Amino acid sequence: MRHRPTSRPAARLAVTSLAALSVLSLAACGAQVDSPQTEGSASAAGSCVDTSGDSVKVGFLNSLSGTMAISEQTVHDSLQLAAAEINADGGVLGKQLEIVTEDGQSEPTVFAEKATKLITSDCVAAVFGGWTSASRKAMLPVFESNDSLLFYPVQYEGLESSPNIFYTGATTNQQIVPALDYLAEQGVTSLFLVGSDYVFPRTANKIINAYAQAHGIEIVGEEYAPLGHTDFSTIVNKVKSADADAVFNTLNGDSNVAFFKEYTNAGLSAEDMPVLSVSIAEEEIGGIGVENVVGQLTAWNYYETVESPENAAFVEAFKAEYGQDRPTSDPMEAAYTSLYLWREMVEKAESFAVADVQEAADGVTYDAPEGTVVVDGDNHHISKTSLVGKIGDDGLIHTEWSSEEPIEPDPYLEGYDWADGLS
């Protein structure tokens, strides 16, 4: 005989299910937390990289599942493309690349575990991957304690440099600061800051606030939405009533879609109040809907529309491999470039050994699709040309403004007086 819940059991059922739900949602939150790993089993003594044969192993570590898979799969694809090209071109120091693929599952702890596995049991010569700052922060101690190399391809909040990481995405002085310079040049005197509630936007906004104070720009509002937040009516209301000259957007992921749909629906457009975004690349524009972002601004170091023979070849090769409808984007280009930079470093060092590669890194150059880049041996970042682009109705981003030459990386913003005391 089956009993239906009456009011008392119903209440108990309600409380139990709420408790269960909050545990589940808390477990999901746990994934966002930075968790420095202490890898007890890892030993720093001697690397096990085997270079005796005619191939050498490298590791690709991207999230192929979980919430970040959307973005990281594209990076993985362009890494595969670079590896195939390098192998067809004779490999590195005459050795073919043997790729070991691992899935970071969008979890910082998994990234740390898989990095340990790649280094200590697969014995890879270098690892390429990572996207969120949380995943990078989790992997950093693994690469340092095992004295191995990570090539990290995504723009980030700066204020970091490790001898074991090469950063091929932009640091803040190559993306956010030039974007602010551009806005100031356009006569923007008030800014509204909208961002996701985690490490990158909060750090970025700290930098923007310091810049604004020194340059006479008024910050009229600063709002954060939890990652995955989808209801932006209140935030858009606040933006609308603040009536700033422009909005600086550091939202990440899906939230951008909801934000721009709400922005357009509330009657705002690029003409009334332009939004400058630092995390929307070509592949996201389709998801947001071109009509919702047309005319809005982005800041990056690479667009599919960049005109250079290297980029034409890259775009053509990528589309031939993965389909004509697949756009290329900044993190994909930075990942593609990172594999070639590693090859340049190894060939300059004439060795796969980490210490030799680190030694050889300074001044290594490569004609990347974004333009010629140079590795800075001190902070392991690369010089990059800074671009501000406008989203066209073709769904691509077109360069609106470009720095005159590649900007030297300055992750701690030491070259800027207004940035004193930020780190």
Place this chain on the structure above:
Amino acid sequence: MDILSQLFAGLSLGSVLLLAALGLALTFGQMGVINMAHGEFMMAGAYTAFVVQGVVSGAGVSLLVALPLGFVVGGLLGLLLEATLIHRMYARPLDTLLVTWGVALVLQQVARDVFGAPNVDVSAPTWLSGAVEIGGLALPRTRLFILGLAVACVVALTLLLRATPLGRRIRAVVQNRDLAESSGISSRTTDRITFFLGSGLAGIAGVALTLLGSVGPTLGTSYIVDAFLVVVAGGIGQIKGTVVAALSLGMMQAFFEYSTTASVAKVLVFVAVVAFLQVRPQGLVSARTRSLA
């Protein structure tokens, strides 16, 4: 004017919550099934809208085609779930939580395999773009549409439960299954129909959500907790309570968010609901039942 636009924001958020929670009020409230896959039925509705957009070329009509189709797709998924798994565990609500959570994960992966990991976009019909200006207040048309849709769903569901033979059968089975059985009502059939209706409502909610954000495999997970919060706070199984709770939570979220931040507002709403359940564990509207059990 700020107060007015916030009032509308709250109302609009409330209507979204209501759409998401209405189907749950049926399956969780009336049937005691903790259906964690409810969010994935919403996702299925949203992907239905995406597919319909590809088939029906006129952007103006595709939404109108997608709504009933989303209902059917969500409903059929619900029916399938009920027929294969749920009906074996009606007396074990916590087991349904685990089983349906597993189903939810499977459905997410299926969506990822079929539609790809990147989110897809459903473009809103042109007659829903822009805003209606009332005295300097801009009310986005999509928000007004969702508000109207939520009202229509509540009215339809109430009419169905109150004024049709089917509704009477559903209420009879909910109130006293054995007595209903002995008066000739097939409780198996009624269960199935109820589950079809509840899951179908999730499908409709999913179609509506495509007007606000993008469609991805994890669309449902962002709404499932809020939807349960609404049903529990409203009083389990009470349409009236669900409506009041959805609107109150929407208003609370909007006003907390306006005076604090989005993250703080979420916490405050959660704290408020937990505190409220301490005082009134049965929720806003308590169930009256003649059940002998």
